[in-house]
Amino acid sequence: xxxxxxxxxxxxxxxxxxxxxxxxxxxxxxxxxxxxxxxxxxxxxxxxxxxxxxxxxxxxxxxxxxxxxxxxxxxxxxxxxxxxxxxxxxxxxxxxxxxxxxxxxxxxxxxxxxxxxxxxxxxxxxxxxxxxxxxxxxxxxxxxxxxxxxxxxxxxxxxxxxxxxxxxxxxxxxxxxxxxxxxxxxxxxxxxxxxxxxxxxxxxxxxxxxxxxxxxxxxxxxxxxxxxxxxxxxxxxxxxxxxxxxxxxxxxxxxxxxxxxxxxxxxxxxxxxxxxxxxxxxxxxxxxxxxxxxxxxxxxxxxxxxxxxxxxxxxxxxxxxxxxxxxxxxxxxxxxxxxxxxxxxxxxxxxxxxxxxxxxxxxxxxxxxxxxxxx
Amino acid sequence: xxxxxxxxxxxxxxxxxxxxxxxxxxxxxxxxxxxxxxxxxxxxxxxxxxxxxxxxxxxxxxxxxxxxxxxxxxxxxxxxxxxxxxxxxxxxxxxxxxxxxxxxxxxxxxxxxxxxxxxxxxxxxxxxxxxxxxxxxxxxxxxxxxxxxxxxxxxxxxxxxxxxxxxxxxxxxxxxxxxxxxxxxxxxxxxxxxxxxxxxxxxxxxxxxxxxxxxxxxxxxxxxxxxxxxxxxxxxxxxxxxxxxxxxxxxxxxxxxxxxxxxxxxxxxxxxxxxxxxxxxxxxxxxxxxxxxxxxxxxxxxxxxxxxxxxxxxxxxxxxxxxxxxxxxxxxxxxxxxxxxxxxxxxxxxxxxxxxxxxxxxxxxxxxxxxxxxxxxxxxxxxxx
Numbered sequence: 001x002x003x004x005x006x007x008x009x010x011x012x013x014x015x016x017x018x019x020x021x022x023x024x025x026x027x028x029x030x031x032x033x034x035x036x037x038x039x040x041x042x043x044x045x046x047x048x049x050x051x052x053x054x055x056x057x058x059x060x061x062x063x064x065x066x067x068x069x070x071x072x073x074x075x076x077x078x079x080x081x082x083x084x085x086x087x088x089x090x091x092x093x094x095x096x097x098x099x100x101x102x103x104x105x106x107x108x109x110x111x112x113x114x115x116x117x118x119x120x121x122x123x124x125x126x127x128x129x130x131x132x133x134x135x136x137x138x139x140x141x142x143x144x145x146x147x148x149x150x151x152x153x154x155x156x157x158x159x160x161x162x163x164x165x166x167x168x169x170x171x172x173x174x175x176x177x178x179x180x181x182x183x184x185x186x187x188x189x190x191x192x193x194x195x196x197x198x199x200x201x202x203x204x205x206x207x208x209x210x211x212x213x214x215x216x217x218x219x220x221x222x223x224x225x226x227x228x229x230x231x232x233x234x235x236x237x238x239x240x241x242x243x244x245x246x247x248x249x250x251x252x253x254x255x256x257x258x259x260x261x262x263x264x265x266x267x268x269x270x271x272x273x274x275x276x277x278x279x280x281x282x283x284x285x286x287x288x289x290x291x292x293x294x295x296x297x298x299x300x301x302x303x304x305x306x307x308x309x310x311x312x313x314x315x316x317x318x319x320x321x322x323x324x325x326x327x328x329x330x331x332x333x334x335x336x337x338x339x340x341x342x343x344x345x346x347x348x349x350x351x352x353x354x355x356x357x358x359x360x361x362x363x364x365x366x367x368x369x370x371x372x373x374x375x
Numbered sequence: 376x377x378x379x380x381x382x383x384x385x386x387x388x389x390x391x392x393x394x395x396x397x398x399x400x401x402x403x404x405x406x407x408x409x410x411x412x413x414x415x416x417x418x419x420x421x422x423x424x425x426x427x428x429x430x431x432x433x434x435x436x437x438x439x440x441x442x443x444x445x446x447x448x449x450x451x452x453x454x455x456x457x458x459x460x461x462x463x464x465x466x467x468x469x470x471x472x473x474x475x476x477x478x479x480x481x482x483x484x485x486x487x488x489x490x491x492x493x494x495x496x497x498x499x500x501x502x503x504x505x506x507x508x509x510x511x512x513x514x515x516x517x518x519x520x521x522x523x524x525x526x527x528x529x530x531x532x533x534x535x536x537x538x539x540x541x542x543x544x545x546x547x548x549x550x551x552x553x554x555x556x557x558x559x560x561x562x563x564x565x566x567x568x569x570x571x572x573x574x575x576x577x578x579x580x581x582x583x584x585x586x587x588x589x590x591x592x593x594x595x596x597x598x599x600x601x602x603x604x605x606x607x608x609x610x611x612x613x614x615x616x617x618x619x620x621x622x623x624x625x626x627x628x629x630x631x632x633x634x635x636x637x638x639x640x641x642x643x644x645x646x647x648x649x650x651x652x653x654x655x656x657x658x659x660x661x662x663x664x665x666x667x668x669x670x671x672x673x674x675x676x677x678x679x680x681x682x683x684x685x686x687x688x689x690x691x692x693x694x695x696x697x698x699x700x701x702x703x704x705x706x707x708x709x710x711x712x713x714x715x716x717x718x719x720x721x722x723x724x725x726x727x728x729x730x731x732x733x734x735x736x737x738x739x740x741x742x743x744x745x746x747x748x749x750x751x752x753x754x755x756x757x758x759x760x
Contacts, residue, residue, distance in 0.1 A: 035685075038703055040702045053702035057703045072681070072703065075704035119679070120685050120689060
């Protein structure tokens with residue numbers, strides 16, 4: 001960084017939560033010219049005119065007042081609807097399980113918001129993500145957050161080096177409990193605020209009910225992988241691979257786990273615990289983003305996560321033309337879910353990631369030929 | 376950094392003479408005007424003196440003035456009180472699409488109670504059509520509420536003409552003159568209204584105090600229940616210091632009114648001239664010839680108003696646009712939407728700049744330069760490098 005902190009404007013995305021509150025505080029303490037922005041991405045105004053964003057904005061206003069920084073709001077409801085929510089519904093329609101947080105980071109927080117911040121004269125934007133940015137040899141890399149339990153690089157896998165060059169993650173070197181402690185020490189209004197859970201636009205509401213407002217659900221059969229009828233499902237979109245709870249089936253041979261969906265015939269397949277159908281040997285992914293450019297090797301090994309908060313798994317990666325990738329697991333993996341992200345790591349460095357398109361299994365689904373060829 | 380305040384339509388700084396008038400009331404005259412003892416009488420005298428000053432300024436009699444907490448309360452009291460009092464005669468109300476929310480949302484509330492409300496359109500200058508008004512009038516019209524001068528674009532409405540069209544009808548005529556009062560000399564007999572809302576903080580008076588003019592003979596249903604203050608027309612202990620401060624501010628506005636108005640015209644013209652010299656693209660929303668002297672609403676093509684407002688604030692210029700929602704984001708202005716249509720770019724790219732007594736030409740110069748520089752970031756994007 002060439003400019004002095006006091007001449008460097010950092011625009012912080014403030015959600016009204018403790019993480020972004022401490023983010024703004026730390027930057028202010030480091031002497032930056034800090035501006036807080038609250039993003040309003042979803043209109044959940046109820047019939048009484050009450051929306052949860054109001055409370056969050058009031059917390060932003062309180063914390064910004066305590067820290068002594070200007071703050072504003074910006075409305076990205078249209079952008080969010082067009083880029084994130086439409087994708088979210090389309091993925092469910094296609095029988096996949098979307099990850100709206102990944103797309104929100106890509107399209108809203110590090111695109112629309114970044115552009116908005118630049119219009120306010122920002123040199124950098126900052127968020128309360130648990131991740132680190134490293135400037136090295138003229139390049140910018142993204143590293144995992146020091147708090148392994150909170151590391152959020154999984155959700156940030158679509159960021160490009162150009163975006164990261166404008167980003168600060170001040171919490172990357174801290175643990176969540178250190179962040180809480182800082183908030184309490186400075187008596188920030190949000191110090192004891194509960195962390196938000198779930199997908200932001202659904203919040204604490206019933207997921208099934210929420211989805212049913214937007215997508216028609218079609219009941220269908222639940223069958224075992226061997227074809228035996230086990231009962232009825234409420235609509236394929238409500239289930240993900242590996243799921244055990246909420247199937248409403250019991251009987252001999254259980255417990256039962258979701259192992260696949262037949263979208264065409266509207267059948268949900270289940271298998272008993274440790275059945276080979278629950279395991280897969282590899283996956284394909286699309287929309288793959290390589291943060292520091294496409295790797296030179298046509299085949300290399302690294303580690304990967306297939307869902308948030310999963311320990312890294314060793315994999316062999318084969319980048320393909322057109323932003324797709326084939327990934328083979330060194331150990332069979334459970335519950336690989338199309339629509340979710342696969343994210344690659346080299347030690348602490350996040351290499352990038354993509355969206356899982358197909359699951360490669362030895363015996364049960366149609367990718368057999370390919371799997372055998374690779375193995 | 377010096378911050379330049381160009382948002383006087385939102386609120387104004389309190390005149391030091393008003394503060395001086397209020398201080399002794401806070402310090403010494405603490406009595407309740409409704410008390411029958413010495414202390415009560417002392418306070419009572421102050422509010423009745425204030426009432427006389429205010430009544431004289433608008434050409435009313437003192438008993439035609441009731442004190443309220445401000446513009447919103449005055450609007451609610453007038454509209455709900457009049458609608459309820461006259462519902463036996465009819466349930467039709469006429470207003471406009473560009474009223475302040477204190478009127479619009481009160482009308483929506485009355486609609487829920489079963490009243491029928493006509494919201495008149497405005498033209499591109501923000502003015503209603505008298506023909507449309509005539510067409511909207513019905514035998515069961517009991518109330519008409521049309522603002523004197525608009526708070527976002529400044530356009531003045533044909534109040535006198537409307538009043539004369541209402542002669543001989545059952546309709547009461549209310550005007551929200553909150554934004555106009557001060558620079559505009561308003562005589563209620565002359566303009567012919569039955570009800571008029573005013574708040575003190577728009578003309579260098581204190582916040583939290585205002586008044587409602589109620590023409591003698593007009594009966595309103597009481598909307599706030601409690602004590603018998605204001606001849607049972609408005610319950611609640613009087614805000615004595617506020618009322619005294621408001622009366623002082625009323626006295627002050629009538630002094631050199633024409634000079635002050637000319638000063639606003641000069642500041643406004645200076646802003647327009649400087650923006651033109653800077654070569655940025657803009658257009659005026661509203662009607663300079665037939666508008667309030669202190670309000671200038673400008674459309675800057677290509678800008679995004681939320682970012683523009685924030686960027687200007689960070690650069691030290693305080694202006695505004697439309698209204699903010701409870702979560703802080705800027706909603707498209709209902710006034711500009713009524714003037715230009717719901718998808719019009721004006722609603723997303725316009726600023727309200729409003730001038731006040733303590734602005735200097737130098738401040739306007741500086742602000743114009745900053746506005747031009749900020750706007751040109753959108754209109755003439757720099758090539759990266």
